[in-house]
Amino acid sequence: MRIGELAARTGVAPRLLRYYEEQGLLKPGRSANGYREYDEALVERVRQIRSLLASGLSTRTIRTVLPCLLDGQFHVRDAAPQTLAALEREYRQLVERVECLSRSRDAVGAYLGAVRALTGAGAGA
Amino acid sequence: MRIGELAARTGVAPRLLRYYEEQGLLKPGRSANGYREYDEALVERVRQIRSLLASGLSTRTIRTVLPCLLDGQFHVRDAAPQTLAALEREYRQLVERVECLSRSRDAVGAYLGAVRALTGAGAGA
DNA sequence: CTTGACTCTCACACCGGTGTGAGAGTTCGA
DNA sequence: TCGAACTCTCACACCGGTGTGAGAGTCAAG
Structure with a gap:
């Protein structure tokens, strides 16, 4: 899906989705036209990011922690x-x-x- | 005690202690010379404030919640x-x-x- | 009295997360 | 084919918590 749909489904502004990418929290693919292409699984991931941010963790910290949180796939x-x-x-x-x-x-x-x-x-x- | 001692005992910069006061989180008395005078109990209070801030709460929220946290004295x-x-x-x-x-x-x-x-x-x- | 440590207030600046707009390209339905 | 809606990048600005400095007052020790 593209950034607009992800934004709609997570309630997170496109601006922030780009910001999270810039911070290394998200790595969407790119279509031929340069549009970001988001995997279905990223919906959950974005929610996780929001939760962690709301809990006072920095994007830097989250970048460290997040890879461990992908349900059991250590x-x-x-x-x-x-x-x-x-x-x-x-x-x-x-x-x-x-x-x-x-x-x-x-x-x-x-x-x-x-x-x-x-x-x-x-x-x- | 004065602001310097409170800062030393809590590890929180004087600047921040003044800021917390400005935000209504602390209400130290004043000596005749205008110096802030902190009650012993505020040491604990400052620690609480720091914890809550680190957990992602805003000073505004903390101001609401803090009065309930003074051990049972509802x-x-x-x-x-x-x-x-x-x-x-x-x-x-x-x-x-x-x-x-x-x-x-x-x-x-x-x-x-x-x-x-x-x-x-x-x-x- | 002087000096140095402490305090006061005020104000500018930084940083991280977020909002918003400009200007340009892409897609898609009318 | 045109226009609306979407996307891109870039950049400036806000806000909250924090750092830092200036300029002035207070106070204790030498």
């Missing part, structure tokens, strides 16, 4: 030791972030629960 | 309905993010596990 061979070390760091930060966010989530949840209890639980759960 | 009375609605939204986004980040964490973790298994587990766990 291509371990081409993993340079430096890449692995970086990945270990990212993993630790990911763990930290999940913990921090989980705590925040629980705190906010507890607060909302308390408010509902006190105000007669008017809010739709 | 001041429910002054909760305007709009604030609560906003908080509900933030909560849902928090849940989403935790899920997204958890997936990424697990994927990276699985990858690292696979690599260790194949390369003789040289990495220090």
Whole structure:
């Protein structure tokens, strides 16, 4: 599919799809006329990129992490030791972030629960 | 304590501490000479802010969420309905993010596990 | 009193992710 | 064949978080 369709299906502006390509996150083929040609699988990939970006990871980090996230298709061979070390760091930060966010989530949840209890639980759960 | 000490103890530049104040995340007192005076408890608070920022939350969001994170001291009375609605939204986004980040964490973790298994587990766990 | 470390405010600048427009080429249906 | 809609590249601009510097005030130690 071309960039417009991918944009429509992912809700991500063409501008950004080009940007992600520039950052090495996407590698669409090219038609004879120069148009980008996107594989079906890239729909999911774009969603993943968006998720990771929203979670505070940089495109640089995502470029490192993304190859590992293609459902179980680990291509371990081409993993340079430096890449692995970086990945270990990212993993630790990911763990930290999940913990921090989980705590925040629980705190906010507890607060909302308390408010509902006190105000007669008017809010739709 | 003054801004320099807080910066030293949190590893956060004075510039940023002022910025967080400007964004309504911190409200230090002022000495007679105009210097900011930080309460001991703000050390922890600054760390929390940093974590949330690193997790992709905006200062605006953090400003909404932060009051609920001060260990159980819910001041429910002054909760305007709009604030609560906003908080509900933030909560849902928090849940989403935790899920997204958890997936990424697990994927990276699985990858690292696979690599260790194949390369003789040289990495220090 | 002087000096140096610290603080204040203000302002410009960087970077990364994103928006937007210009100008030119391609595709496709009316 | 014409025009609308799409694509391309390039470039400037915005915004949020951050760095950095200028110019001035505060304060403690020598």
